[in-house]
Each structure stands twice: as structure tokens, then as C-alpha cells.
Amino acid sequence: MCGIAGIFHLETAKPVDPLRIERMCDAIAHRGPDGQGVWTAPGVGLGHRRLSIIDVAGSPQPMASSDDRTMLVFNGEIYNYRELRQELRVLGAVFQTDGDSEVILAAWQKWGPECLSRLNGIFAFAIYDLDARTLFLARDRFGVKPLFLAELSDGSVAFASELKALTAHPLLRREIDPLSIEDFLTWGYVPDARSILKGVTKLPAGHSLLLRYGSPMPTPRQWWDISFADRRKGNFEDLEAELLHLLREAVASRMVADVPLGAFLSGGVDSSSVVALMAEVSSAPVKTCSIGFDVASLDESAYARRIAERFGTEHRERLVSPDDFEAVDTLASIFDEPFADASALPTWRVCQLARESVTVALSGDGADEAFAGYRRHVFQHGEDRLRSVLPAMLRRPVFGTLGALYPKADWAPRSLRAKTTLLSLAADSAEGYARAISVTGPEHRNALYSADFKRLRGDYRAETLVTELMRGAPARSGLDRAQYADLKVWLPGDILTKVDRVSMAVGLEAREPLLDHRLVEFAATLPEAVRLRGKQGKWLMKRTMRRYLPDDVLYRPKQGFVTPIDEWFRGPLASAAGSIGTSAALARTGWFDPRSLSKVAEAHIQGRANNSRLLWQLLMLDRSLEGLGVS
Template identity: 70%
Template structure:
């Protein structure tokens, strides 16, 4: 796990100043405390920050091929590198290190861009071929590792692992993209198709770019996708046996490290499953880490302790206190772009705890997307069946009118909160699911925006790319399309961004065994009844794990990392919310109607409504703008 940076002159082969690359590396020292290297040649420069995990004494980067014709900087882990190494040695490749970086170089020399499909793991890398004068930028299938690019006014391309590294280049302009503000206000993060800085681009998951000097820059090429259009014909028992085999393989392949290794443990199904399989495969007690809250209704540490006791792990726990809200400035700097997933705070805290004991930690990320574990996916499954039965011409007017008349009841028990379901049913399947994911609904955003910002935004709506993604999905059903969108949009934009930034902020490598691409491809072929039964998601996964985990762990309601932001905005963050309206950076942008934001604050602090999610968005946007102006 590392950080990379580089410069490529698309027009000609002008010299690259190594100091520029050093500046980009210096902006993110947390990504590589164990080594730093820079290499330049006419028209190209590569930089690398190393967090040593495998082959600790060897594998320095930038790394050259044995004949000196290829240079590589690489962030991530290739879990099948030993198998590839043996295959390549049989073809005549000679290796001088014991790590996975050199395997990528040899794979490129033998298979070209086809080498990507042979790499199993998480990765973002830049590879320069001196003979072909070609730069390959590539990102792993699910987008576990980031790769960000920007084209400068002189036509050169810069790239890095984090936005702060690009901002260290003096030629990059810092104009805010107003469409990214619309995206952020809808989703709570800036999705991968956009960046908060105009002209900055994120290489999409499962894509590569091949660049040559004096040749027009190529668009990203997709080299992997997940297909939900096929269904397995095997029986439930056989599929369960195959799932368990794939789970074991995914977990054990990610336990290879030359440094201390452990796991995050929340006490939920996913992290508990990973810990159970690690304990089965390990000769030593697994090191586990969990974070709790000093608000009992949000605390899961009791469940985590039960799993730790059951599998005899070496367990560490810590509590996030109400004063942790004071860390939001550091949180904003960590992400560069505005990021309003409040679970980032406890995720960062558990990463800090883990780093005190290990250098690598396995997580349970990905199971909800792959196996339909989100409640919204179960709702989508049932709503799609109703949509198939009742045509849009009937649904639209009927459920639209009922939804408009039904009170929000955000404070009420779930069965009484029917308004969202009614409004969802009045729309298409894709539009309804987009509404289920948005943090601040379109009608609320329109009230919050100023007339000037609405003109800047024009006809663009944040939901449109999401809806189009669902409609283009290789899928059969509404559930398929929902999972596809979660894997392609929500997972890289929110979950994996959160895990990468918070773990790398403390120089910890996080690994996601449940995002093994073979496991994802297997899950996409499962019959819907083995994914969702009634309102129970991840049905086959839970059934398979019965042999390891107790029923109340498998089937208890999903909590996730919930932060008590609603209480914070009525207490310690009350003044911070008011400051946004009074004299904050946001007020000076002219993007928002400050009276509308004040009304949002009043409604929350008086107890009339819970608007904390939108307030958290606005606060994180404010903090992010402050950080970007200072970076």
C-alpha cells in the first residue's frame, strides 16, 4: 500500500523537473512512511511513497524492469503474484525481488494491457515503457485504490493517489466545479465521474488509459465489468458450498504479509465472517479492533466482544466520545473533496486503533453491495415487483398524490414512514432507487440553492448519471440494477474512498476480501431468492455462515457505523452550524440561500425535524472549501 505521483508530457518530451514530483510526494507523506523515490526521463516523471508490506528489504520504487526498458510506480497488492511469477518464469522472465511489483512489469512485457485481467487484487499504477514511449495508467476492478489525473494548461498530464498531491503542482488551477457541488449535495460525496476541482478526473474503477507522446490523449478504456444478466442453475446447497470455498480463498489470500496483520470487527455479519475465517486459517490468535460510542443506542462493541471471545482473538476496543466532533477539520483535510459520510469519523478512529497493533487490517466492506445486504435493496426488490404489476400510468398519479399527502414522520417507527416508499413507487425503478440513496432530495436542494447557483447548475441534476447507469446495467431485474449501481457508483465513491483515506491517513493498509472479483462475479449470478428473502438480505451468505456465527449476530438489524450527529447539532456543533450562515466561506460563495439554511438549522435545533444529514453536508462542504483554499 503506497502513494504514487507523476507527470507526463503529452506534447513532446520536455524535461520533467524532479522537484515538482517531490512536491507532490511531500503532500501525502502518510501514504508511504517507509520509502520515497523519484525517476525522470524525457517527457515523463514518476514518484512513489512506500508503505512496506511484502518484501520489506527489497522492491523499492520506482522500479525498473531487468532490462531497464520499463518503469513502474504501484499502489496496492497483487494477491496471486506468486502464481503469476511461476508462470512468467516458465516463459523466461527473470526476477530480482520477492515482491509483487516486479511481477506487474513482467506481466506487461509478456501480455501488454491484457495483463490487467490476470492481476487479482487492489491496485492503481503507472507504468512507462521506454521503448514504446507509452504510459499505462490502470485501476483495479472495483476501485479499491484511487488514481486521480488532471491536464495542465501546457497540455501535460499529472496524476496521483490523492487530490492534495495534484494541488501541490503550481500550474493546476483551483476552480470549483459547481456541478460537483450539486453532486455532493445529493450524495454526500463527489462521485467518481466528477471532482470538486474543475478539470481533475478520477480514473474509473476497472479502467485504464494508454498515453503516448504527441498523440491525442486517449479516453479511459473499460477492461472489467460485473454482469448480473446470467443466473446460476445450480442448487442452493451447491451454491452454498461454492460460496464458502470462495470466501475462504478470498480471506486466506489476503492474509499474506511480512508485517503484523489483523482485522476490523464491528460485530456485524460481514466483519464477523471475515474474522471467523481468519481464525480458522491462522495458527496465532487474530488481532481484532472495534470502535464503540458513548451513546448506548449506537454502540455495537458488545457484539464485537462476543465474536472476539468466540474465536479467541486478541481484541482491542475504544470508545468514540462526544468530543470527537472537534476532529472534523482534520477529517476534511483527509478527504480533500467534501465528504459527508459521518461514519468516516469512527472509521478513522478504528484505523488509528488498529495501527497501534498492526500494519494490515482486513475489513468486511463489499458484502452488502455484492449480496444485497442493504435494506434499500430489499425495498427495491419488492417495489420492482409491484412496478411490474402496476403500470407507470397508474402508479405515477396514484402514489405521487399519496406520497405528497402523507406526512414525513421522520421521527416515527419504520412501518409508519411510508412517504418515501410512496414517492419512490410514483417514479421509475431507477429514479426511485436514486431517491433512496440521495442524502438531500432534489426538491430540498432547490430550496437551499440561490437563484445564481441554480443558473450555474443549469439543467444538470445529480441523479441523472446514476439513473442512466442503472438503465445501462447488464441486468435482468430491479434488484440486479440496484446492486450494479451500488457496486459501480456508491462503493467506489463513498465506501472505498472512506476506507482508503482514513486508513492511509494513519499509514495502515486495509484489505477487502469480500471484494475479491471472483466472489463478486459469483454473487452476481445468484438467483434473487438466494440474495433476498422477504426483507432479509445476504440470505445465502448468512445461511453459509450459520456454522460459524450465532443467529442473533447473523439476523440482528443492520446498524453500520452511525455517528450521533443529530445530537451534536443540538449541542456542541450548534454554534458551528450557525457560523455557516453568519460568516462562513459558504456564505461568501453565493451558492446558497442563507435564509433557507437558517430555517434548516432552526427546524433541527427546535426539534421540529431531523435535518442533521443536510447540516452535516453543509458543514463538511464549508470545512472542505477552507481546506482547499489553504492547500
């Protein structure tokens, strides 16, 4: 795993200063502490920071092809590179290294952009063709590896693995896109469809971009998509056998490394499944690590220990406490853009723990999105059944009125928190799901915004991203469309961004076997009743893993990697919550009504509402703005 950066001039072959590329790479040195390299030619410059995983002693980058016609910088891992190497050798390719980077170069020279469909891995890379004077940029299917882009005033395009590398370029303007604030308040992150800074974009997951000298900036091309349009047939036994085969293949392929390897273990279904399958093929005890909390109701470390004992792993754990809040500025700087998934803090801590003994760690991310494992999928499925029997002309006035009148009872038992469900039932399936996955709903956002910001935002609403995606999805049902939106928006924008940034911040490579594209494509064809049965998500996966895991691990209520920020903001962190309304960076923007912010904090501290997620959003936004040096 590595960090990449570069500059390409579209209009004139201006010389690229190697020091400029070097500074961009220095900003992401944490992604590649084992080596660095810069290459320039008229009109182009490529830079690389290396974290050595495969072919540790070889494969320096930027890397030239065997005929010196193309140059590559690459961030990621290609899991089937050995098979591709053999195929390309038969076709005449000559290799000088034992790594996967040279395989990408040879595949590009043989198949061009079509090489992407042959790559099984996680990647963001750039290939410059010296003869054609083109720069080819590509990103993996799910967006595990990031790639930021910016068109600059001198006619060049700059790209990098993280935003901080682009902000190291003196021509990048640091002006906030106000629509990104609407996105962030809605989702808790800035989705891949936008960036916090005007003029900066992200190459979407499963897309490529071919830049040509003398041609204008093109539109990215989608080279891969996931389809829920077909349904697989077969009995449970056949589906189980196929799923188990795919799971084993996915895990085994991600255990190839020339450095120490381990796994994150939370004690939940997904990470426990990965560890079980690792133990099945490993000749030595699997190295596992987990994080616990000082709030007993949120602490799952006992389950992690139980799985560790079951499979004889070499297990280590560490506790997260309120004192970790002192690291919030560092956490904000890791992400550059505002990022308010509070589980980033324990994820960062578990990455630090893992890095003490391994360089690669496998995670359980991706199964919930692929196999319908979230509680919201159960609600969406049930609500769509009700929508199918009640016409919209009845639902909208009845449930809309009830939802508007029902109190936002955060303090009540979950079964009595019906406001979101009622408002969701008043809407269609796409609108309802967009509301269900939002952190801050439209009514609440409007109450926080100042009049000036509402004018800046105009008619734009963040939910449109999800509703339009769901309505155009290759899918059959509302559940299909919800999962499609999760894979396209939530997964790259939240889950994968979180894991990439915090793991790379400590020089650790994280791999997600449950996001093997063959596994996810299989899951997308499963009948709904096999993905979701009653209130039980991931039904087939859990049934398949019963041969490895006990029922009380497989079927206990889903906990998630939750940080106890609710208690923290009412206890040792109450002063931080109370000052949100007067925070310097937020106050300078003029985007929010200070009195509304103060009321949010006061209601939470006094226990009248649970506004912890919103307070965390506002705090992370404030610290991110300070770090970016903008207002």
C-alpha cells in the same frame, strides 16, 4: 500500500523537474512513510511513497524492469503474485526481488494491457515504456485504490493517488466545478464521474488509460465489468459449498504479509465472517479492534467483544465521543473533496487503533453490495413488484400526489416515514432507486440553492448518473440494476474512498476480502431468492456462515457504522449547527440561500426535523472549501 504521483508531457518532451514530483509526493507522505523515490526522463517523471508490506527490505520504487525498458510506480497489493511469478518464470521472466511490483512489470511486458485480467488485487499503477514513449495507467476492478488525473496548461498530464498531490502542482487551477456541488448535495460525496475541481478527473474503476507521446489525451478503456445477466443453477447445498470455498480463498489470500496483520471487528455479519475465517487458518490469535459510541442505542461493541471471545482474538476497543468533533478540520483535510459519510469519523478512529499494533487490517466491506444486504434492496425489490402490477399512468399521479402531500416525518417511527417510498413508487425503478439512495432529494436541494447557483447548474441533475447506469446495466431485474449501481457508484465513491483515505492517513493498509472479484462475480449470478428472501438480505451468505456465527449475530437488524451526529447537533455541537447559515466559506460562494440554511439548522436543534445528515454535509463542504483555498 503506497502513494504514487507523476507527470507526462503529451506534446513535447519537456524536462520534468524532480523537485516538482518530490513536492507532489510529499503531499501524500502519509500513504508511504517507509520510503520514497523519484525518477525522471525527457517528458516524464514518476514518484512514489512506500508503505512496506511485502518484501519489506526490497522492491524500491520507481522500479525498472529487468531489461530497463519500463518503469513502474504502483499502489496496492497483488494477491496472486506468487502464482503469476511462477507462470512468468516458465515464460522466461527473470526476477530480482520477492515482491509483487516486479511481477506487474513482467506481466505487462509479456501480455501488455491484457495483463490486467490476470491480476487479483487492489491497485492503481503507472508504467512508462521508454522505447514506445507511452504511459499506461490502470485502476483495479472496484476502485479500491484511487487515481486522480489533470490536464495542465503546459501540455502535460499529472496523476496522483490523492487530490492534494495534484494541488501541490503550481499549474493546477483551483476552480470549483459547480456540478460537483449538485453531486455532493445529492450523494454526500463527489462520485468518480466527477471531481470537486474543474479540470481534474478520476480514472474510473476497472479502467485503463494509454497515453502516447505526440497524441491527444485518449478516452479511458474499460477492462472489467460485472454482469448480473446470467443465473447460476444448483441446489442450496452446492451453492453454499461454492460460496464457502470462495470466502475461504478470499480471506486466506489477503492474509499474506511480511508485517503484523489484523482485522476490524464491528460485531456485524460481514466483519464477524472475516474474523471467523481468519481464525480458522491462523496459527496465532487474530488481532482485532473495534470502536464504540457514547450513545448506547448505536453502540455495538458488546457484539464485537462476543465475537472476539468466540474466536479467541486479541481484541482492543476504543470509544468515540462528541469531543471527536474537534477533529472535523483534520477529517476534511484527509479527503480533500467534501465527504459527508459521518461513519468516516469512527472508521478513522478504528484505523488509528489498529495501527498501534498492526500494519494491515482486513475489513468486511463489500458484502452488502454483492449479496443485497442493504435495507434499500428490500424496498427496491418490493416496490418493483408493485410497479409490475400497476401501470405508470396510474402510479405517477396517485403516488406522486400522495408523496407530495405526505409530511417529511423524520421524528416518526420508521414505518410511518412513507414520503420517500410514495415518491419512489411514482417513478420508474431507476428513478425510484436514485431517490432512495440520495441524501438530499431534488425538492430539498432546490430550496437550499440560490438563484445564481441554479443558473450555474442548468439542466444537470445528479440522479442522472444512477438512472442511466441502471437502465444500461447488464442485468435482469430491478434488484440486479440497483446492486450494479451500488458497485459502480456508491462503492467506489463512498465506501472505498472512506476506507482508503482514513487508513492511509495513519499508514495502515486495509484489505477487503469480500470484494474478491471471483466472489462478487459468483454473487452476481445468484438467483434473487438466494440473495434476498422476504426481508432478509445476504440470505445465502448468512446461511453459509451459520456454521461459524450465532443466529442473533447473523439475523439481528442491520445497524451499520452509525455516528450519533443527530444527538451531537442537538447537544454539545448545537452551536456548530446554528452557525451553518453564516459559515464563511459557504457564504462566500453565493451558492446557497442563507435563510434556508438557518431554517434547516433551527428545525433540527428544536427537534422539529432530523436534518443531521444535511447539516453534516454542509459542515464538511464548508471545511473542505476552506482547506482547498477556493470559493
